[in-house]
Amino acid sequence: MTLTLTIDTVRWREHHRGVLDRFPGLVPVCKGNGYGFGHHRLMRETARLGIGLAAVGTVQEAALVQDAFPGDLLVLTPYRNGEAPLELSDGTVRVVSTPEHCDGLAGRRVVVELMSSMRRHGITEDDLPALRAVMGGWEFEGFSIHLPLNRVDGAGGAGEVASWMRRLRGARMPLHRVFVSHLSAEEMARLHAEFPRTSFRLRTGTKLWLGDPGATRYHSRVLDVVPPERGERFGAGRRQPLSGRSLAVVAGGTSHGVGLRAPRRLSGLRERARHVAGIGHACLNRHLSPFVWDGRRCRFAEPPRSQESVLLVPGDGPPPVAGDEVAVQLRYTITRPDRVVEEPRVPLDAFAVTGSAPERG
Template sequence: MALTLYVDTARWRAHQQTVLQQFPGLVPVCKGNGYGFGHERLADEATRFGSDVLAVGTTYEAARIKDWFSGDLLVLTPFRLGEEPVPLPDRAIRSVSSVEGVRGLVGARVVIEVMSSIRRHGVSEAELPKLHAAIEDVRLEGFALHLPLDRLDGSDAVEEVITWMDRLRANRLPLHTMFVSHLSAADLARLRQQFPQTRFRTRMGTRLWLGDHDATEYRGAVLDVTRIAKGDRFGYRQQRAASDGHLVVVSGGTSHGVGLESPKALHGVMPRAKGVARAGLATVNRNLSPFVWAGKQRWFAEPPHMQVSILFVPSDVAAPQVGDELVAHLRHTTTQFDRLVDR
């Protein structure tokens, strides 16, 4: 019995092709847990659709994936002086976000990240004049600009890219390739029209691999079903059942990522109100699970265990049977499946 990721492979790949046609020269990203599919699977997919570059998060990921992908490997985490050396092939390309970092990578292939409005890392406008001498000792693959997802101030993503292109050109820095992220196909068309001599390459992960939500589905197998009466004690903490029903043990626990949730940026009254309501329920041990039965997400009976979760199904709902599978609404980037089934 397992937590299974089911993939409608034909639909998933059709979505990939749609995205690739919209973004010529796209650089697929495979980082973290491989967006829920695993590094090896995404490396195979990138090879299948003919990508020449695969972007990974860290040097450690690059070292693991180098035997699964024969093209170039773009490491997205910027190089830092004094970092632990990781043996990588010459086809590895390092991101750099400082002049000192460029100087520390003599002879290496590099992509230089400039400081976007995200303000996470990157070479600043004031540092651009220092890059001239520094880039003479590296093999420059291009510049990169990592853009925000939301623009609450109404600013234009394309204008931000144009501003940086003008800055680079004013400092007589090469503009043959620009790596960008979080732009639309229409945005890229505008940039290509204004800078026909520059090759714009979109780095993309989430939209490429997870853009068609109906192409994938997690399901947890039911392992046990136990009838319980109101007032009966159960579980590790021996709490009492609030009403009659069934305890349903289902595959999928904390080791799979069940119960993990990242902080959300909430905008508007209703999302904030829902957040407050969820927090209030949690204080009385009422936590909604990701598992669905009879058309509704069911409550955790107690916090998820390492490899299973225990759900409470009320008596007015027919209980599932051992061997049934419950759909689970899980976040791909934090979930580890037991098995993947193509269909």
């Protein structure tokens, strides 16, 4: 019973080097589930690239990988007074997003997060006097700004960073290093040209680890195939299958991330119409699965279980047999495969999906 992530190692690493060439000083991000690859594998790849600073999401993640990574770790979650103590190495860099939460950071390495148009957390311009009063005891590493991924108002990310740079310069703040996110190589070049004395370092995970979707794939093993008799009921809900369909039991369930969806923001009439159509199918218990057989996505025969799923295989082609592999379209950021296999080259033609592109994390 296996849900597998296969990596075309040569192609994957070629992509890493290409991104690093476009973004010198890049800081790889490894958080959550390690973008589907796992924390330790991404830490090894970061070390292979010769990068001495990586970013993790939480202090728990820093404690998990600090013994396996020879470089420094930037913890992206802002520091808060009264945190449960953890044994973190001297190479740990903490983020401060408010002058009120700085207790216990004297002598520690600190990055200050600036409030961006995301309006999530960060120092505001009004906080700068209070910040100056407390930052003298730190080993100050620089500022950081997390920009929105989709700037729907047309505002440029580089312009937002430049605006903060001018305000910080006016307040006589040290500007030797600024960490940024979600900027293009052209935007980074404009910032370097306008502020040549500042080192701008891009933090990214998706662009680096998932930027070449052809370098990786998920696939699942068929555990069993049952051709139901006409009118025969099946499954925990005792539903009645459609005639001419086969039931395929495949590896991969909710514990792997199968069937999990996050809320998403809809824009445009076409996207809203597709969402409404999906609701209509759901009302008829016709839920599309991420599993692909013979170039077509199968529907769930019933809600996925913890470690396996039951599919309705389309009846107009040969059904799979036990032991076959089926492609799976999954979001990398929520998927936890049973195993990760590295290969020199991965043949992808057999996993092409008719009329559908793989969902990227």
